[in-house]
Amino acid sequence: MRLAILLLLSAQTATTQISFEVASVKQNTDTAADTTTRVDPGGRIVITAAPLRWLIAGAYGDANGGLRPEQVVGFPAGLRSERFDITAQTAPEVAAEAPTHITMRPFMRALLEERFKLRTHRERRELPVYALVRSNPHALGPRLSVSAVDCSKDEIRCGFRGGPAGRIKAEALSADLLMQLLANVSGRIVVNRTGLTGPFTVDLEYSPDQTALDKPSIFTAVQEQLGLKLESARASVDVLVIDSVERPAPD
Numbered sequence: 001m002r003l004a005i006l007l008l009l010s011a012q013t014a015t016t017q018i019s020f021e022v023a024s025v026k027q028n029t030d031t032a033a034d035t036t037t038r039v040d041p042g043g044r045i046v047i048t049a050a051p052l053r054w055l056i057a058g059a060y061g062d063a064n065g066g067l068r069p070e071q072v073v074g075f076p077a078g079l080r081s082e083r084f085d086i087t088a089q090t091a092p093e094v095a096a097e098a099p100t101h102i103t104m105r106p107f108m109r110a111l112l113e114e115r116f117k118l119r120t121h122r123e124r125r126e127l128p129v130y131a132l133v134r135s136n137p138h139a140l141g142p143r144l145s146v147s148a149v150d151c152s153k154d155e156i157r158c159g160f161r162g163g164p165a166g167r168i169k170a171e172a173l174s175a176d177l178l179m180q181l182l183a184n185v186s187g188r189i190v191v192n193r194t195g196l197t198g199p200f201t202v203d204l205e206y207s208p209d210q211t212a213l214d215k216p217s218i219f220t221a222v223q224e225q226l227g228l229k230l231e232s233a234r235a236s237v238d239v240l241v242i243d244s245v246e247r248p249a250p251d
Helices: 002-015 052-059 105-115 175-186 218-226
Strands: 022-028 036-039 044-051 083-089 119-134 144-146 167-173 190-192 200-205 228-244
Touching (some): 044 052, 052 105, 052 228, 083 105, 119 175, 167 175, 175 190, 175 200, 175 218, 190 228, 200 218, 218 228
Parallel strands (some): 119 190
Antiparallel strands (some): 144 200
Protein backbone atom coordinates (compact mmCIF):
# COMPACT_ATOMS: atom_id res chain seq x y z
CA MET A 1 0.00 0.00 0.00
CA ARG A 2 2.73 2.47 0.97
CA LEU A 3 4.67 1.59 -2.21
CA ALA A 4 1.58 2.38 -4.29
CA ILE A 5 1.32 5.83 -2.70
CA LEU A 6 5.01 6.54 -3.26
CA LEU A 7 4.75 5.50 -6.90
CA LEU A 8 1.72 7.74 -7.29
CA LEU A 9 3.60 10.66 -5.74
CA SER A 10 6.56 10.02 -8.06
CA ALA A 11 4.26 10.09 -11.06
CA GLN A 12 2.67 13.32 -9.88
CA THR A 13 6.07 14.91 -9.33
CA ALA A 14 7.02 14.14 -12.92
CA THR A 15 3.94 15.86 -14.34
CA THR A 16 2.48 18.36 -11.89
CA GLN A 17 3.32 20.03 -8.61
CA ILE A 18 2.26 18.10 -5.54
CA SER A 19 -0.21 20.14 -3.51
CA PHE A 20 -3.40 19.84 -1.51
CA GLU A 21 -6.60 20.44 -3.43
CA VAL A 22 -7.81 22.79 -0.71
CA ALA A 23 -6.20 24.02 2.49
CA SER A 24 -7.08 26.35 5.36
CA VAL A 25 -4.37 27.93 7.53
CA LYS A 26 -5.29 29.99 10.60
CA GLN A 27 -3.35 31.32 13.56
CA ASN A 28 -4.25 29.67 16.88
CA THR A 29 -4.11 32.06 19.85
CA ASP A 30 -5.34 29.59 22.49
CA THR A 31 -2.24 29.16 24.66
CA ALA A 32 -3.82 26.22 26.50
CA ALA A 33 -4.55 24.18 23.36
CA ASP A 34 -2.61 20.96 22.85
CA THR A 35 -0.79 20.34 19.59
CA THR A 36 -2.53 17.52 17.71
CA THR A 37 -2.36 16.07 14.23
CA ARG A 38 -4.23 13.33 12.40
CA VAL A 39 -4.57 12.00 8.87
CA ASP A 40 -8.04 10.73 8.04
CA PRO A 41 -8.56 7.77 5.66
CA GLY A 42 -10.20 10.12 3.16
CA GLY A 43 -6.99 12.07 2.63
CA ARG A 44 -7.78 14.89 5.04
CA ILE A 45 -5.12 16.16 7.42
CA VAL A 46 -6.11 18.14 10.51
CA ILE A 47 -3.49 19.92 12.62
CA THR A 48 -4.29 21.98 15.71
CA ALA A 49 -2.15 24.54 17.59
CA ALA A 50 1.11 23.53 15.90
CA PRO A 51 4.22 25.72 16.27
CA LEU A 52 5.63 26.62 12.86
CA ARG A 53 9.02 25.14 13.71
CA TRP A 54 7.26 21.86 14.59
CA LEU A 55 5.45 21.89 11.24
CA ILE A 56 8.69 22.45 9.35
CA ALA A 57 10.57 19.76 11.31
CA GLY A 58 7.82 17.23 10.58
CA ALA A 59 7.44 18.09 6.89
CA TYR A 60 11.16 17.80 6.14
CA GLY A 61 11.78 14.55 8.01
CA ASP A 62 12.28 11.10 6.58
CA ALA A 63 10.67 7.67 6.94
CA ASN A 64 11.94 7.40 10.52
CA GLY A 65 10.37 10.64 11.73
CA GLY A 66 10.66 14.40 11.71
CA LEU A 67 13.79 16.44 12.19
CA ARG A 68 14.87 17.30 15.72
CA PRO A 69 14.16 20.98 16.64
CA GLU A 70 17.91 21.68 16.77
CA GLN A 71 18.15 20.54 13.15
CA VAL A 72 15.98 23.49 12.03
CA VAL A 73 18.26 26.54 12.17
CA GLY A 74 17.88 30.19 11.25
CA PHE A 75 14.29 30.30 12.49
CA PRO A 76 13.07 33.92 12.97
CA ALA A 77 12.46 34.91 16.58
CA GLY A 78 9.25 36.71 15.68
CA LEU A 79 7.51 33.47 14.70
CA ARG A 80 8.74 31.19 17.49
CA SER A 81 5.71 31.61 19.73
CA GLU A 82 3.03 31.50 17.02
CA ARG A 83 0.92 28.38 16.43
CA PHE A 84 -1.36 27.42 13.58
CA ASP A 85 -4.41 25.33 12.74
CA ILE A 86 -4.31 23.60 9.35
CA THR A 87 -7.02 21.63 7.61
CA ALA A 88 -6.22 20.32 4.14
CA GLN A 89 -7.58 17.80 1.65
CA THR A 90 -5.71 15.75 -0.96
CA ALA A 91 -6.96 14.78 -4.41
CA PRO A 92 -9.25 11.71 -4.63
CA GLU A 93 -6.56 9.50 -6.20
CA VAL A 94 -4.23 10.16 -3.25
CA ALA A 95 -7.02 9.74 -0.70
CA ALA A 96 -7.87 6.36 -2.24
CA GLU A 97 -4.46 5.00 -1.22
CA ALA A 98 -4.98 5.53 2.56
CA PRO A 99 -2.46 8.34 3.15
CA THR A 100 -0.23 8.43 6.24
CA HIS A 101 1.78 11.12 7.99
CA ILE A 102 4.81 9.99 5.96
CA THR A 103 3.14 10.19 2.57
CA MET A 104 1.65 13.58 3.48
CA ARG A 105 5.09 15.14 3.90
CA PRO A 106 5.52 16.27 0.26
CA PHE A 107 2.11 17.94 0.45
CA MET A 108 2.97 19.68 3.72
CA ARG A 109 6.25 20.93 2.22
CA ALA A 110 4.32 22.36 -0.74
CA LEU A 111 1.84 24.04 1.62
CA LEU A 112 4.62 25.60 3.70
CA GLU A 113 6.36 26.87 0.58
CA GLU A 114 3.16 28.34 -0.83
CA ARG A 115 1.40 29.77 2.21
CA PHE A 116 4.38 30.61 4.45
CA LYS A 117 6.74 31.49 1.56
CA LEU A 118 9.22 29.06 3.11
CA ARG A 119 12.62 28.79 1.44
CA THR A 120 15.30 26.46 2.82
CA HIS A 121 18.52 24.69 2.07
CA ARG A 122 20.35 21.80 3.73
CA GLU A 123 23.81 21.80 5.27
CA ARG A 124 26.01 19.69 7.51
CA ARG A 125 26.86 21.25 10.88
CA GLU A 126 28.55 20.03 14.03
CA LEU A 127 26.07 19.77 16.90
CA PRO A 128 25.93 18.19 20.37
CA VAL A 129 24.65 14.61 20.12
CA TYR A 130 24.46 11.40 22.07
CA ALA A 131 26.64 8.66 20.62
CA LEU A 132 25.16 5.19 21.07
CA VAL A 133 28.02 2.78 21.80
CA ARG A 134 28.33 -0.79 23.04
CA SER A 135 28.96 -1.41 26.74
CA ASN A 136 30.35 -4.86 25.97
CA PRO A 137 31.79 -5.48 22.49
CA HIS A 138 31.08 -9.21 22.81
CA ALA A 139 27.46 -9.28 24.01
CA LEU A 140 24.17 -7.42 23.84
CA GLY A 141 21.88 -6.72 26.78
CA PRO A 142 19.05 -9.03 27.86
CA ARG A 143 16.38 -7.00 26.06
CA LEU A 144 18.14 -6.48 22.74
CA SER A 145 18.83 -9.07 20.06
CA VAL A 146 19.31 -9.22 16.31
CA SER A 147 15.92 -9.92 14.72
CA ALA A 148 15.43 -12.84 12.35
CA VAL A 149 12.57 -11.06 10.55
CA ASP A 150 13.15 -10.25 6.86
CA CYS A 151 11.47 -6.85 6.59
CA SER A 152 11.53 -6.95 2.78
CA LYS A 153 9.15 -9.92 2.95
CA ASP A 154 7.26 -9.32 6.19
CA GLU A 155 6.82 -5.55 6.52
CA ILE A 156 3.89 -5.78 8.94
CA ARG A 157 6.15 -7.21 11.67
CA CYS A 158 8.70 -4.43 11.27
CA GLY A 159 8.92 -0.92 12.68
CA PHE A 160 7.44 0.63 15.80
CA ARG A 161 3.66 0.69 16.28
CA GLY A 162 3.66 2.86 19.39
CA GLY A 163 2.66 1.91 22.88
CA PRO A 164 2.52 3.19 26.45
CA ALA A 165 4.83 6.01 27.50
CA GLY A 166 8.04 4.65 28.87
CA ARG A 167 8.30 1.57 26.66
CA ILE A 168 9.84 0.82 23.26
CA LYS A 169 8.88 -2.69 22.22
CA ALA A 170 9.31 -4.01 18.69
CA GLU A 171 9.94 -7.29 16.93
CA ALA A 172 12.10 -5.85 14.14
CA LEU A 173 13.37 -2.29 14.53
CA SER A 174 15.91 -0.76 12.14
CA ALA A 175 18.98 0.95 13.60
CA ASP A 176 17.87 4.30 12.12
CA LEU A 177 14.45 4.09 13.74
CA LEU A 178 15.95 3.04 17.07
CA MET A 179 18.20 6.15 16.94
CA GLN A 180 15.14 8.32 16.23
CA LEU A 181 13.15 6.86 19.13
CA LEU A 182 16.07 7.27 21.54
CA ALA A 183 16.50 10.87 20.34
CA ASN A 184 12.83 11.57 21.06
CA VAL A 185 13.24 10.31 24.62
CA SER A 186 16.67 11.76 25.42
CA GLY A 187 16.00 15.14 23.80
CA ARG A 188 19.10 15.12 21.60
CA ILE A 189 20.15 13.67 18.25
CA VAL A 190 21.47 10.12 18.64
CA VAL A 191 24.12 8.75 16.26
CA ASN A 192 24.87 5.06 15.90
CA ARG A 193 28.44 4.13 16.83
CA THR A 194 27.69 0.54 17.81
CA GLY A 195 28.62 -1.01 14.48
CA LEU A 196 25.21 -2.74 14.56
CA THR A 197 22.76 -2.32 11.69
CA GLY A 198 19.70 -4.26 12.82
CA PRO A 199 16.92 -5.02 12.57
CA PHE A 200 16.59 -5.56 16.31
CA THR A 201 14.12 -7.14 18.67
CA VAL A 202 13.80 -4.56 21.47
CA ASP A 203 11.90 -4.32 24.76
CA LEU A 204 13.07 -1.21 26.57
CA GLU A 205 11.33 0.15 29.68
CA TYR A 206 12.26 3.48 31.27
CA SER A 207 10.86 6.40 33.23
CA PRO A 208 9.05 8.56 30.63
CA ASP A 209 9.65 11.77 32.57
CA GLN A 210 12.98 10.61 34.06
CA THR A 211 11.64 11.07 37.62
CA ALA A 212 9.71 7.85 38.37
CA LEU A 213 11.30 5.86 41.18
CA ASP A 214 10.01 2.47 39.98
CA LYS A 215 11.69 2.72 36.55
CA PRO A 216 15.22 3.67 35.47
CA SER A 217 16.15 6.76 33.47
CA ILE A 218 16.55 6.28 29.73
CA PHE A 219 20.35 6.31 30.17
CA THR A 220 20.33 3.60 32.83
CA ALA A 221 17.74 1.54 30.94
CA VAL A 222 19.73 1.61 27.71
CA GLN A 223 22.83 0.38 29.54
CA GLU A 224 21.20 -2.26 31.74
CA GLN A 225 18.60 -3.61 29.31
CA LEU A 226 20.21 -3.13 25.88
CA GLY A 227 23.88 -3.41 26.78
CA LEU A 228 24.52 -0.03 25.12
CA LYS A 229 25.42 3.46 26.35
CA LEU A 230 24.42 7.01 25.43
CA GLU A 231 27.52 9.20 25.63
CA SER A 232 27.70 12.97 25.10
CA ALA A 233 29.59 13.82 21.92
CA ARG A 234 29.63 16.15 18.93
CA ALA A 235 28.99 15.11 15.35
CA SER A 236 28.37 16.51 11.89
CA VAL A 237 24.65 16.15 11.18
CA ASP A 238 22.16 17.28 8.54
CA VAL A 239 20.38 20.55 9.30
CA LEU A 240 17.64 22.47 7.52
CA VAL A 241 18.52 26.16 7.21
CA ILE A 242 15.63 28.64 6.97
CA ASP A 243 16.47 31.18 4.25
CA SER A 244 13.12 32.98 4.51
CA VAL A 245 9.65 32.42 5.93
CA GLU A 246 6.62 34.68 6.39
CA ARG A 247 3.46 34.77 8.45
CA PRO A 248 0.65 33.52 6.18
CA ALA A 249 -2.24 35.73 5.18
CA PRO A 250 -5.41 34.77 7.10
CA ASP A 251 -8.08 32.82 5.19
